[in-house]
Amino acid sequence: MSKLLLNLRMVPEDEADDVRGFLDDHRIEYYEIEPSRWGISFGGIWVKHDADIPQAKRLMAEYQARRRDAAREAHDAARRDGTAETFGDIARREPLRVALTALAIVVLLGLMALLPYYLMRR
Structure with a gap:
């Protein structure tokens, strides 16, 4: 029986390509x-055979750990360089959105x- 390995909702194309690559x-x-x-279904990558599911999950876990570590290193480097996005950057770029969110x-x-107060007055 097939098993879902990766739901493609909000998955960048390079990540989906990497997953296809290591499966191949x-x-x-x-x-x-x-x-x-x-937009009802976002698609997915499914493993065909039950026997391959443990290996596919192991490979996926290793891939996600590498990707997580690379993203953290890139973010830390951006923070050290002063190029990481801050709240001030967002407020300058989208002041109306920030103001409306704060108002909400x-x-x-x-x-x-x-x-x-309203419930107690009833």
Whole structure:
């Protein structure tokens, strides 16, 4: 029975290509379901044979650990260089979005603070 190895929701194309590559390199048979036209299904990479699932999961775990470590190193390097994105960068680039988000937070906190008072008055 086939088993889902990777849900392609919000997966960068280079990561999906890497997964296809290591499955091909280890001769693990798989098939891919394309995302639906209306976004109901995001697609996925499925391992065909039950016998290959443990090896595919092990390879996937190793790949994700390497990718995680590389992303952390890149982020740390960007922080050291001063090129990492900060809240100030986002606020300068998208001031309306930041202001509306802050306003929504304040409104929700206000409603939460008033809710017990309203419920007790009933």
